[in-house]
Amino acid sequence: MNWYTELAARYGSPLYVYDLDRVTAAHADLRRALPDGFSLYYSFKANPHPEIARALRDGGARAEISSTGELNAAFAAGFDGSEVLCTGPGKTTEELEIAVDGGVRAFSVESLTDLWHVGEVAVKRGVTVDCLLRVNSAEPGAATSIRMTGAPSQFGFDDETIPGLMPRLRAVPGTRLAGAHLFSLSNSKDEESLVAEFAHTISVAARLERETGLPIRLLDIGGGFAAPYLASGERPVYGGLRAELETVLDARFPAWRAGTPEIACESGRYLAGDCGRLVCTVVNVKESRGRRFVILDAGINTLGGMSGLGRLLPVSVELDDADFDGERRPATLVGPLCTPGDIIARNVSLPPLEPGDVVSIPNAGAYGMTASLVMFLGHPAPIEVVARGHQVVSVSRIEFNRKYE
């Protein structure tokens, strides 16, 4: 029996399996692609499983979190508050208090009012915290990439407003301006776009420092490192990135090699994406008006709930037992939910399948569980198995219990 089929038999289906060896390998590859001395934040949004986060912390990563749940996951993974960067456009006073009480001293702030909120909490707690200005840059960077800035946005300060705001930004009690944070690109299509975006980001930060006096001790240049998602394929290797970054930084921030400023990157999908696989079981197969539907025990409640929002992804399905044969025909792969939106993939070429057959979807370690409609239709959350190679390290399941107040 194939290992994934065996895990499903042992622990139940559907289940996610995460291989920590792959997390460690991804982390090492990304470190190799970046200049020495760079800091790297793991974006918990991709997958807050504490064991994944712990493997990254062991390799020297820090934590980028946006909620109390992610903060608690970071603590469960062994992170200290001093290793955490708290980001997000809607930080509430309660979340900020919990973060500050937990020792978090670095915040990315997205507006003047956000900075005030952080400052109020810091003053109440008698501390001073470091704040990076998240910047929404006006000029386009890499023309070839999907960018999240340049347009009106809930994220960051429109960079053209920063000079006028500077006196007020500097004067917020409890806070110290510590640098800039730009995150404008996700899942970059190639290394060239990544390099162009970073070059743009670094030049924006240098200009802000020069023109507004914004002190830049920490420059978080964001990410955009790509990874295959729910389809077969390998993580890209960024062979030229390190040298390109060094050249741009030498020109814009000549003292960066000595740590002024410290440079940081962020990644979720590159670090956690390829460690994960969703293993699930065929519940039923039916024909309707000439089309074959394969009904799985995992739908958008378990995987890629965002496809329920109309973004259907090119998903690949792998068959774990070797003895599937017979003529391959197209099938629509659906989940068990009572909504026509519960489609995992269309037109997948599959051999005849029967109830009980186990199939799996690769590269589901990032934005698998976290991007799913876990509450929808009331199925239990999938089991999560953490392994090193074929050695099971832990088995868990997130539980929802309604509590009446």
Ligand SMILES: *Cc1c(COP(=O)(O)O)cnc(C)c1O
């Ligand atoms: C989502 C997010 C990331 C991680 O993006 P990936 O594409 O998973 O690497 C990093 N930084 C910020 C601010 C984010 O919102």
